[in-house]
Amino acid sequence: MFETVLEMLSYPFMVRAVVVGGLVSLCAALLGVSLVLKRYSMIGDGLSHVGFGALAIATAMNLAPLSVSIPVVVTAAFLLLRISESSKIKGDAAIALISIGSLSLGVTVISMSVGVNTDVYNFMFGSILAMSDDDVFLSVVLSVVVLTLFILFYNKIFAITFDETFARAGGIRVGLYNMLIALLTAITIVLGMRMMGALLISGLIIFPPLTSMRLFKKFKTVTISAAVIAIVGFLTGVCVSFLLNTPIGSSVIIVNIIAFILFSLLALIRNAVRK
Amino acid sequence: MGEKQTAITCDNATFAYGGKVVVESLSFQISYGEYLCIVGENGCGKSTLVRGILGLKQPSAGKINVEKGIKRGEIGYLPQQSAVQKDFPAGAYEVVLSGFLSRQGFLPFYSKQDKREARENMERLNISDLAGSCFRELSGGQQQRVLLARAMCAARKLLVLDEPSLGLDPYAAADLYEMISEINRETAVTVIIVSHDIHNAVKYAGKILHISGRETLFESAQEYTKTKVGKRFLERSCPHSGVCPYVS
Numbered sequence: 001m002f003e004t005v006l007e008m009l010s011y012p013f014m015v016r017a018v019v020v021g022g023l024v025s026l027c028a029a030l031l032g033v034s035l036v037l038k039r040y041s042m043i044g045d046g047l048s049h050v051g052f053g054a055l056a057i058a059t060a061m062n063l064a065p066l067s068v069s070i071p072v073v074v075t076a077a078f079l080l081l082r083i084s085e086s087s088k089i090k091g092d093a094a095i096a097l098i099s100i101g102s103l104s105l106g107v108t109v110i111s112m113s114v115g116v117n118t119d120v121y122n123f124m125f126g127s128i129l130a131m132s133d134d135d136v137f138l139s140v141v142l143s144v145v146v147l148t149l150f151i152l153f154y155n156k157i158f159a160i161t162f163d164e165t166f167a168r169a170g171g172i173r174v175g176l177y178n179m180l181i182a183l184l185t186a187i188t189i190v191l192g193m194r195m196m197g198a199l200l201i202s203g204l205i206i207f208p209p210l211t212s213m214r215l216f217k218k219f220k221t222v223t224i225s226a227a228v229i230a231i232v233g234f235l236t237g238v239c240v241s242f243l244l245n246t247p248i249g250s251s252v253i254i255v256n257i258i259a260f261i262l263f264s265l266l267a268l269i270r271n272a273v274r275k
Numbered sequence: 276m277g278e279k280q281t282a283i284t285c286d287n288a289t290f291a292y293g294g295k296v297v298v299e300s301l302s303f304q305i306s307y308g309e310y311l312c313i314v315g316e317n318g319c320g321k322s323t324l325v326r327g328i329l330g331l332k333q334p335s336a337g338k339i340n341v342e343k344g345i346k347r348g349e350i351g352y353l354p355q356q357s358a359v360q361k362d363f364p365a366g367a368y369e370v371v372l373s374g375f376l377s378r379q380g381f382l383p384f385y386s387k388q389d390k391r392e393a394r395e396n397m398e399r400l401n402i403s404d405l406a407g408s409c410f411r412e413l414s415g416g417q418q419q420r421v422l423l424a425r426a427m428c429a430a431r432k433l434l435v436l437d438e439p440s441l442g443l444d445p446y447a448a449a450d451l452y453e454m455i456s457e458i459n460r461e462t463a464v465t466v467i468i469v470s471h472d473i474h475n476a477v478k479y480a481g482k483i484l485h486i487s488g489r490e491t492l493f494e495s496a497q498e499y500t501k502t503k504v505g506k507r508f509l510e511r512s513c514p515h516s517g518v519c520p521y522v523s
Contacts, residue, residue, distance in 0.1 A: 037363055152383040159373040162365055165354045169329045170377030170429055171347035217409035218366035 008242050016131040017195060017248065021234050023143035024192035025252075028201075029208035029230030030150050031185050033223050034161045036209045043080055043182070044202035046095035047189045050076040052198035053102030053109075055123055060113035066138060069190045076102075077182035126197030126249035128241065139191045146184045153177065158219050200249040204230065207256035214263040215270070233259055282307045282345060282433070282465050283328060287337035290323045297323045300337060303484055303493045307344070307432075308463045310456065312480035312496075314473050314508065319486045321469045322355055325437050328467065344432065345465075348377035351430025353422050355437035355469070367413065367421045368406040371397055374428025389428075396424045400454060416447035423451070427458065434458070436468045440475070448472060452479050473509055 008014050028044075035043060051073045058068035076098060083094040110120050122130065131139075150157070160167045160174050168174050185205070193201040212225035237252030244251070283305045290298040298320035305311050313321050326332040327339050329352060351374065375389040397403045400420045405413060410421060419439060426434055436455065440448035452472075456479040459466045470476050476483060476496070483499040485492040485508065492504055499505040 155373065155376060155379070155384065158365075158369065159376045162363060162370065162373065163354070165331075166352055166373075166425070167376065168331060169350065169352040169354075169435075171330075172377060213362070213364055217364045217412070219364055219369055220366070222364045 004239065004243065008239065013129055013131065014238075014242070016133070016136045017128045018235070018238055020131050020136055020139040020191065021195055021238065021248070021252075022231055023139055024188055024195075025204050025208075025230040025234040026227055027143050027146040027150075027184070027188040028192065028204035029226040030147070030223060031181060031188060032205035032207075033209040033219075033226050034157050034181055035185065035205060036213075037161050041202075041206050042092060042095045043077070044185060044189060044205040046080060046099035047073050047077055047186055048193050048198045048201045049099035049106075050102040051190050051193050051201075052123055053106035055194070055198075056106035056110045056120075060109050065194065066135065066190065070187060073186040073190050074183055077186040078179065081178055081182050122197075123194070124197055124199050125247050126193070126195050126200060128195060128248045130194040135191075135194075142187050142191060146188060149180065149184060153180065154223075157181065162219070195248060196252065197247070197249040200253055203249075203253040203256060204234075207253070207260060208233065211256065211260045211263045214260070214267040229256075229259055280307050280342075280344075281305070282309070282342050283467075284340045284342075285324075285328075285337075286340065288324075288327060288334040288339050289336040290320060290327055290332060291335045292323075296335075298327075298486065301486070301491055302337075303491075305465060305467070305482070307465055308459075310459045310466045310479065310481040311468070311484060312476035312482070313467065313469045313484045313486065314471070314476055315486040321486060322437055324486070325435055325467070325469055329435060341433075346432075348429070349431035350377075350433045350435060351426035351428065351464075353419075353426040353434075353436040353439055355441065363411055365410045366406070367402065367408050367410050367417075368393065368397070370410050370421050371406075371424045371428060374425035377429055378431075393424070393428055396427045397421075399427075399458075400424050415442045416444070416451075419443060419447075419451065423454070430464050433465045433467070436466070438469055438471065440470065440472050448475065455479070477505075477509070 009018070035041060051069050054069035054072035055065050058065045080094060080098060107120070156172060156177055160172065160177050164174055189201055192204060196204060208226040208230040209222065211229050212222050216222045216225050233256045234252050237255040238248060240246065240255060241248040241251035281304050285301055285303050287300045287302055288298065289296060289300055301324065313324060315321055323332060327334055328341065329350065330347065372385055372390065372393045375385055375393070379385065394403070397406060400423060402417065402420050402424060405417060405421065410418065413421065423439065426436065439455070440451055443451065452475040455466060455468065458464060468476070468480065477500055480496050483492070483494055483496050483505070485499070485504055487504070490504065492499065492502060494502060494505070500509065
């Protein structure tokens with residue numbers, strides 16, 4: 001096992017993937033706790049499709065992928081929040097609209113320029129080779145920003161997730177923090193999606209929080225265990241993908257599904273024992 | 276102690292939702308340390324008025340003025356049946372502590388003093404033993420106490436409670452009113468409470484504000500029981516007329 005890990009890390013692209021993926025998984029899980037509880041699970045999915053569209057356009061126009069997709073996805077995140085708050089179109093429908101719209105836009109643009117080829121496949125399902133040195137640098141910087149903001153605003157995030165009205169009455173600028181969460185989510189998704197794949201990246205947001213909620217019942221323990229599950233799950237997924245030569249995104253998600261089932265079983269056993 | 280100093284002035288305030296007037300030109304004044312109970316039929320705009328006092332809704336005409344002595348972060352609020360989700364993982368202590376949030380300003384974490392006060396408030400409401408429990412697994416009465424403890428953490432000057440006894444059995448409700456009135460006496464915090472429970476209201480509150488359409492009454496609790504509107508309201512909502520001391 002140890003030798004496998006060493007061999008794995010002797011490839012520079014694997015090191016890059018492990019660094020970026022680990023950080024992205026961690027950020028996604030932390031933000032995911034709040035998103036899942038606020039019933040915004042699908043926001044991640046919607047944003048990753050927008051990211052797909054942006055990535056397709058950037059490739060067609062020969063632009064740097066991250067510098068195009070980050071602003072586009074961030075804008076989409078703000079739009080989605082606005083729409084779900086105004087409640088004329090319900091949140092889930094709004095997400096579906098935007099996500100399907102950008103998916104078809106992306107596919108059309110790609111087929112008009114380079115033709116549907118491995119690029120599209122890689123965008124959709126991710127590729128471990130996608131990370132360049134620049135990406136690693138940017139990912140590390142942004143992940144540190146996301147983590148710092150999350151820790152600094154942890155208490156406020158708890159309060160507005162738990163009871164928005166109470167927070168508002170206390171003069172907390174709820175809208176501002178919702179924006180912050182959306183912004184951080186958008187950045188995390190863009191960073192992770194070329195490796196994990198546009199269709200799979202939202203799994204990193206949804207699975208670890210849901211898994212840890214099976215067993216833990218306090219916000220703090222749920223958050224911490226989601227972070228641990230996310231990192232352990234990602235590293236295991238990378239090893240699996242390396243050993244079995246499977247795509248990294250789907251391997252990580254399958255490991256997460258196994259963790260989810262495991263935690264659900266543990267919760268069942270615990271409840272049975274208590275009775 | 277400026278006991279008689281005015282804390283909140285409501286001056287001809289009108290509230291409307293999408294053009295439909297809910298509360299019409301309402302005027303009253305509350306002093307520091309007072310205990311006001313807002314009563315009235317369903318949909319008469321009690322909760323709207325509370326939202327107005329909290330600054331969550333602007334009056335469409337007139338104004339509500341909360342004196343500068345009461346800052347936004349010094350108001351504790353117990354929302355009506357918080358829309359807390361059934362599956363939310365939150366410890367009771369975590370919930371109580373979050374009451375201090377509005378006070379911390381830009382500081383990211385709670386201070387030792389905050390944590391001590393949170394424990395004290397839980398002790399006062401007899402829920403210290405629930406500190407480690409999961410909020411969603413508590414009974415309705417326990418949840419309500421946890422939320423009240425949270426409101427107390429935020430309430431330096433003003434405690435606003437919207438239907439605190441909703442969904443509680445009569446004993447738990449009586450307990451809760453007893454506690455609120457104790458807090459009001461001991462800490463001199465101003466209390467505004469919205470309630471259907473007119474009997475507990477006249478028993479504990481100092482002043483009663485009765486809203487029903489254009490007809491509003493603003494009286495001390497004792498005077499209120501003697502008014503026509505008050506008598507009618509007490510009678511109608513009394514499950515055991517004849518036994519009840521307020522119904523002749």
